[in-house]
Amino acid sequence: VDSVTGEESVQRMMAEKVLTVDTMNSCVKKVEYAVRGPIVLRAVQIEKELKEGVQKPFSEVIKANIGDAHAMGQQPITFFRQVLAMCSYPELLDDDRFPEDAKGRARRILQGCGGQSIGAYSASQGIECVRQDVARYVERRDGGVPSDPDNIYLTTGASDGIVTMLKLLVAGEGRSRTGVMISIPQYPLYSAALAELGAVQVNYFLNEERCWSLDVSELRRALADARRHCNPRALCIINPGNPTGQVQSRQCIEDVIRFAAKERLFLMADEVYQDNVYAEGCEFHSFKKVLFEMGPEFSSTVELASFHSTSKCYMGECGFRGGYMEVVNMDPEVKAQLTKLVSVRLCPPVPGQALMDLVVNPPQPGEPSYSTFIRERKATLSSLAERARLTEQILNTVPGIACNPVQGAMYSFPRVTLPARAIREAEERGQAPDMFYCMKLLEETGICLVPGSGFGQRDGTFHFRMTILPPTDKLKILLSKVKDFHQRFIQQYS
């Protein structure tokens, strides 16, 4: 098409835009992300209204929708912030207020940076000395199972690594289109990424009656179903679980590995909550460790990517966007493509890389900062454990709310029984019933939760995800308000 005359061109300009909902990438339209979705937007709006003096039955909005510990008052680890402050402003290295071990770390990190500045780009895969430290951490954590720094990729939060791996995996057309198995309920980054990539989401249901456990028989069912219409190539598992909070047993992890080996599936193990384990008898087992303990039949064949982050655990440093992934048994040619792919986004934020270095290489016994560090970490984790227990306990006193034990992570995902009338009214409004419930809760109490429909759930069941993060006093108030609301709601719609 040659360029047009002046008049015609003006007419064309007045017509359709270049980018409309019809001309845009149709996959993008399918993307949803409940954690920051419509209910949160309404919560932000309500906050504005409160500020403007609008009268409401509550004086503040409590955002229990997102896994952000600092937002709810959790304190950062002193040592980490000291080192990072010195990395940003190296003049502070001569300041007496900072302990020697913190100074040593800062100097070491700066040595690894271009021009000794955290403002220089790092290599796309991440600062080398940080990757080495991550590898050593993984080895220690996994009882000596070797870890090669070359298999470590630093990422912008774990999300960056997860999406990158999914990009790598998705191929094929029609019946050979890649299918990716993901738990229901799941963290909606997975469904969003799969929707955008046009991959097939293959759901496997966690067992609510048995504490959200993972049954291999359910994996088999899901896989067999999926094979009829796509090419399932990967299995994603979140352990400890989000939103469900279960901590998988070692046996379960072995079973999953065996299943992945047999069915030739690439394993993606989202382990960002690995330090958030509360329930007695529960223990975090890394997929990599279990894989290697199962012997060479599995450890030399099963392809695995494990993900970790600085946003959760006891650090809660979401705003740094620090993370890493470790790839195991990846084909060298594929790994070359992965390395190429990560270079497209340049590099992860350097402060986040520096923070990850400290997380994997914290103060050691005998070092000046050790006792403070241990004290702070313990206090944070035990407070979380206490709030996990409290949440489960109080929610279970409400008739119509059933909460599985919050074994780990940062959320409760209770099931709510909704009266038929409420369900009908929701459907009339074109809303998912649990969205209808949560919106009402927000409007009446100022508490922002995320409806279970945002995470996936069995048909006909309803849930909400609530974080355990508000400080204990506030959490108690929150829980009692949820209790009161629920009882009112049931009464209203019975």
Added chain:
Amino acid sequence: MSVLRAISPDLSRIRLVDQDCLSKRAAQIREALLQGLERPFKHLIDISLGDAHRGGLQPITFVRQVISACLYPSLLDSGRLPTDVKSRARNLLKQCEGESVGSYTATCGLPKIQHSLSEFISRRDRGVPSSPENIFITSGSQQALMLVLRLFVHGKGSLQTGIMTPVPSSPLFNMALSSLGGAVVPYHLCEEEGWTLRLDEMRRALATARRHCNPMGLYVINPGNPVGQVQSQKSIEDVIRFAAEEKLFLLADEVYQDSVHDPTAEFVSYKRVLHEMGPPYSNTVELASFNSASKGFMGECGLRGGYVEFVNLDSAVMGHIYTLFSTEACTAVMGQIALDIMANPPRSGDASYTAFFEEVQNRRNTLNNNAKRVQETLNSLDGMSCQPIRGGIYAFPQLHLPARAVAKAEEAGVAPDLLYCMLLLEEMGLCVGPGSEHLQRKDTHHLRLCIATPEDTLQEVLERLSTFHLHFMRLFSG
């Protein structure tokens, strides 16, 4: 055989930049020098990347003081930091949930910083209004570019989305586009005219492209990367008119807007020109403008702070962009803070102003002087020519290589300018980038040097380069 063998075909299409083999070799040499191995040079100089701090320039003190106080608020009680640093840090912390920079922020960034950016843009554009809700704060401009490209790219065969991109190109942009399944539609900048954008060439490129793909966007870089041109207002108007006529979405990469060296040149934003053209252009042409804290006087590449401003986008589409972006949580808070300072630096009367102003002026003078010196020196060499470096942070001189050198390179199976760079690295310990990374007119060869480096480093660079060049030309001539 690996499960992953059959991976996404789009990925195999990405051309990995040649940079990799050079930077790997540079790292090896650096290591060897540390081990005490003998080389004809004492230390390695690497000016191949657009990274001011790596090149030896220092961060701006005020920026780092504010960041350190935000990271470790106990510093606010010390006498160590100037009062304006403290009040800025306190203010920023108040904006953060839980008053911690470790919290997530709103998807598009801290509202206060979006607001600062909108005022910055408006001031820069002589009052053209800018709305905070059209500003998305991203992890560097690269994330913003990819976000926008994701909205477009889909389709195969003749429906494959094409985006017009300048040659010499930004390899990163082309890689991003290819990785998403889009088609690169190259349009050549005119070297002889100082790397101008020529409409006839753009029309030619577009017409050719329409035979095999669906061009939907036009990517321009102003000031140029790597070529350093600064578009005149008229040139920008012509491009806008072209985009309007041909129904192309405009992507204006303006990350070097702060680096204009030629006193006769002036950065004018696409948004301002669009506005000044009035209706129907001003209220219909769709535009995304990109900026970053990685370039300009700050050079904070590692903090990953950037933004995109959308103009005239369909509101339903904006809703989808927001949802899409929300899946990536938020931009790193340190990067956002750098942007805040970029948008709203210390003012006259503030405690840090004098020192800040001096540092920034020195930075600007360094770049201006470097641009001048590089041009003069390289143009004085036989077999090299350098167009005026009006803006940006690179020099992109052309190498006029003897036939024998080209033949030698062909034998070795590498691009001639890459061969030149490899030999330069081995013999002189100087790492620069090859033009072949950028796509370039056939049978032309170039080098890419980053000029964001201290003046004495640049002096050393030019000495090493001149010495090598003379030797190289002599070796391959005759």
